[in-house]
Amino acid sequence: MFGYYLDLALRSFKRNRVLTALMVLALGLGIGASITTLTVLKLLSGDPLPQKSARLFTAEIDPLPAQGYVPGQSKPPWGNLMPYTDAMNLLQAHRAERQAVMALTQAKVTPASTGEHPFFSDAVMTTADFFAMFDAPFEYGSGWSAQNDDERARVAVLAGFLNDKLFGGKNSVGQVIRINDKDYRVIGVLKDWAPQPRFYAVGLGGRSYGNGDGVFLPLKSARTDGMDPQNVSCWQTADIQHLETSPCVFVSFWTELKSASDAAAYRTFLSNYVQQQISLGRFHRPEVVFADLMKFLALEQVVPDDARLQTNLAFGFLLICIVNTVGLLLAKCLRRSREIGVRRALGATRAAVFAQFMVESGMVGIAGGVLGLIFAELGLWAIRHQPAQYASLARLDVSMFVTTFVIALVASLIAGLLPAWRACVVAPAPQLKSV
Amino acid sequence: MQIQPILSALKKHRLATALIALEIALACAVLCNACYLIAGRLSAMRINSGVDETSLGFLALQGFDASQASDLNARVVAGLRAIPGVESVHVINSVPFGPQAGAVGITLDQAGKQFRGVPELYVGDPGTPKALGLQLVAGRMPTADDYQPMTTFVPASSRVLIARALAEHLWPGQDPLGKEFWSGPFHFRVIGVVANLAIQQYDEEGEHGAQWTAFVPAQPGPQLAGTYLIRANPQDLDRVMTEAKAAMARIAPDAVVDQEGSQTIRELRQRFFKTDRAMAGLLVGVIVALLGVTAFGIVGLASFWVAQRRKQIGIRRALGATRADILRYFQTENFLIVTFGIVLGIVLAIGINLALMKFFEVPRLPLWYLPIGVLALWLLGQLAVLVPALRAAAVPPVVATRSA
Numbered sequence: 001m002f003g004y005y006l007d008l009a010l011r012s013f014k015r016n017r018v019l020t021a022l023m024v025l026a027l028g029l030g031i032g033a034s035i036t037t038l039t040v041l042k043l044l045s046g047d048p049l050p051q052k053s054a055r056l057f058t059a060e061i062d063p064l065p066a067q068g069y070v071p072g073q074s075k076p077p078w079g080n081l082m083p084y085t086d087a088m089n090l091l092q093a094h095r096a097e098r099q100a101v102m103a104l105t106q107a108k109v110t111p112a113s114t115g116e117h118p119f120f121s122d123a124v125m126t127t128a129d130f131f132a133m134f135d136a137p138f139e140y141g142s143g144w145s146a147q148n149d150d151e152r153a154r155v156a157v158l159a160g161f162l163n164d165k166l167f168g169g170k171n172s173v174g175q176v177i178r179i180n181d182k183d184y185r186v187i188g189v190l191k192d193w194a195p196q197p198r199f200y201a202v203g204l205g206g207r208s209y210g211n212g213d214g215v216f217l218p219l220k221s222a223r224t225d226g227m228d229p230q231n232v233s234c235w236q237t238a239d240i241q242h243l244e245t246s247p248c249v250f251v252s253f254w255t256e257l258k259s260a261s262d263a264a265a266y267r268t269f270l271s272n273y274v275q276q277q278i279s280l281g282r283f284h285r286p287e288v289v290f291a292d293l294m295k296f297l298a299l300e301q302v303v304p305d306d307a308r309l310q311t312n313l314a315f316g317f318l319l320i321c322i323v324n325t326v327g328l329l330l331a332k333c334l335r336r337s338r339e340i341g342v343r344r345a346l347g348a349t350r351a352a353v354f355a356q357f358m359v360e361s362g363m364v365g366i367a368g369g370v371l372g373l374i375f376a377e378l379g380l381w382a383i384r385h386q387p388a389q390y391a392s393l394a395r396l397d398v399s400m401f402v403t404t405f406v407i408a409l410v411a412s413l414i415a416g417l418l419p420a421w422r423a424c425v426v427a428p429a430p431q432l433k434s435v
Numbered sequence: 436m437q438i439q440p441i442l443s444a445l446k447k448h449r450l451a452t453a454l455i456a457l458e459i460a461l462a463c464a465v466l467c468n469a470c471y472l473i474a475g476r477l478s479a480m481r482i483n484s485g486v487d488e489t490s491l492g493f494l495a496l497q498g499f500d501a502s503q504a505s506d507l508n509a510r511v512v513a514g515l516r517a518i519p520g521v522e523s524v525h526v527i528n529s530v531p532f533g534p535q536a537g538a539v540g541i542t543l544d545q546a547g548k549q550f551r552g553v554p555e556l557y558v559g560d561p562g563t564p565k566a567l568g569l570q571l572v573a574g575r576m577p578t579a580d581d582y583q584p585m586t587t588f589v590p591a592s593s594r595v596l597i598a599r600a601l602a603e604h605l606w607p608g609q610d611p612l613g614k615e616f617w618s619g620p621f622h623f624r625v626i627g628v629v630a631n632l633a634i635q636q637y638d639e640e641g642e643h644g645a646q647w648t649a650f651v652p653a654q655p656g657p658q659l660a661g662t663y664l665i666r667a668n669p670q671d672l673d674r675v676m677t678e679a680k681a682a683m684a685r686i687a688p689d690a691v692v693d694q695e696g697s698q699t700i701r702e703l704r705q706r707f708f709k710t711d712r713a714m715a716g717l718l719v720g721v722i723v724a725l726l727g728v729t730a731f732g733i734v735g736l737a738s739f740w741v742a743q744r745r746k747q748i749g750i751r752r753a754l755g756a757t758r759a760d761i762l763r764y765f766q767t768e769n770f771l772i773v774t775f776g777i778v779l780g781i782v783l784a785i786g787i788n789l790a791l792m793k794f795f796e797v798p799r800l801p802l803w804y805l806p807i808g809v810l811a812l813w814l815l816g817q818l819a820v821l822v823p824a825l826r827a828a829a830v831p832p833v834v835a836t837r838s839a
Contacts, residue, residue, distance in 0.1 A: 019735055019738075019739075022731045022732075022734075022735050023735075025731070026728045026731055026732070029724055029727075029728060030728075033721070033724070106497075108497070108498040108691060117684065117688075117691065118498060118689075118691050119691060120497065120498065120691055120693075180498075181500075236619075237619040237620060240587075305795050305796070306710070306714060308794075308795070309791075309795050310717065313465070313469075313718075313721055316461070316465055316787075317465070317721060317724065317725060317728075319461060320458060320461045320462060320465070320725060320728060320729070321728055323454060323457055323458045323461065323732075324458055324728055324729070324731065324732040326454055327451065327454040327455065327458065327732050327735065327736050328731075328732065328735045328736070330450065330451060330454065330736075331451070331735055331736055331738075331739030332739075334739070334743070335739065335742065335743075386710075386713050387706075387709035387710055387713060388710065388713075418450075422450065
């Protein structure tokens, strides 16, 4: 029967070429727009580390003074930025499987070959556990140890693209790189690593999407050599030369727990630490937030409003296209009342007629899906030329390809329900009487 | 034109009528909101920076040794002045649409209790206000002894120019000249008011604070170095900027030129509003596609109707209706359906706007946008139904005499 319905549908399309073309075009536009915006949204709100994100947590504490404090309403004002002293205290407490403190900076890199100008590279100042915690893959060498951190050793880990630029992609472990006019020894080179979004950079002043960071340096070494963090906020007048002891926040703290169920215990530890600081007179607000990676991204509202707005707009447009398709399908079906009457008179049940018209709308859906795919590719091409950080990553992958056809089919089947029902309730007798 | 027969005819085709009305309603809702969003983005892009954008360029150097700063300033300023076409070179901390250089929370009292917001400060060396092209509306420009040396990012106590909007905010209705404000230990006294001076990183959400700025006169030194304002003739400006960036390799080889951030102010402004332009373009595309799809729908359904009612049209023509009568019948019928749709659409438009306000912090839709959507859709409906209606009017009366 299915093959017969397909045949009937094709004949009907051939007879109503213009109407079918309008339907497919409208549906294609709606689907194209929806898939384009959905791809971008999926790119922006995806899980950057799906294998570990449930076990990675960041802490937020509120170092502000008591003035202006409203219990229950005041929240840590600078996301997960915290003062240096507290981040170091938490780091040294070693209460979790792994923990790291980090800040972003701009590293002035002077290439060894003379005649080449110095340039700035995005850099991360962090502690030893960073690489293992975030599963950063190494091409050559490895990260540094906790001892290197304390000794303020001048070591650096390069990203793959920076290694390509400076050393031609060769194994540069042991080579010297000049950063901020000081010599640093390369001890590791990362493979291409750019988690989308750069969750560790959120709040630290960097871009949330796009290329990864170029060079990774031990925090104490970088600070000693005068590298300033990219985002510093102070709640009282501060001495910028001595940020570590000033009333300022500029580092963030991340931990990896053995399992997600250990979060409650760590949160208790964090609260106790803050209470201890309150009793010492350093802090005045007991609120703490201990959020896992995805929750933190949601709290920080990393996904740009524009992307969400565009997605809702596209689905609204798809809705209009579906309503349009309903109307046109209805027109097409009702024109064939006599044909339906003949089929019913010959013994077709209502269900059979219903099935016939559903198959027809399904076919419109598939055609609309193919056209929608073409429009989506065009749309993503246009987005790749948009001035956004994530622009170059907007590509259609296999799951979105499948999603296109699923959405197209569902949309057309929903659109086909009303016309198919109207068609199957046509009474056969009056249709046969009119000539 | 009798409305009653049209209405009773429509009652027989409730479903198709409802569909067209629903489509028009959705189109109206999306159209009104999209137009408003576009208008919002466009008005944000028209901010008055208060400076002579066509004559000014910004050059930023980084990565130099702070102890060499004064020497660097002297070398760079001398080197830039030597470029033909340059009218003046000044040391300034940033420019409108440039990097954010100094935003400070200010209070009206020294004790720091009366907090009044976070304006942005421009700090420049002697002659900068004139080079920027600031328009003075009250008070006086800074004189030579107002330019003081400083050890942190502003002098301890300075005499400043403030933008009119900031003066209105801090001392509404009063004369701002001679008034003072503080930021922690730093003291500022107002000596002049300028018409406009936009902040560096303008954010639509903080639109009311877009002109909260002050100009602080200072002497260049270790704290004010590496960022320069170049003034040149508008025709020469592009060439001057290229030559300036190239000259830095010779004049300051140890410093890094911020290639992306060193541009003419007009270029900085274009780049700053790129995303707004893209969003506005996208919305225009959506509106066009939307109107196109709605028009398709109306054409399709109207054609179907005309085909279905051929016999009736033939009978009317046989009874004496002219072609114009038939045409007018279909136009009126379409007008009525579109009106039903628009009534529903206005309700939907307001509803969608409330949802946008809640989830995307978009401002409330002003009511005079609704007539725009209404008129556009009436026009669209009438144009879309024209072709099927003309085909209906062409039905010859002889159809009435034939059966089927």
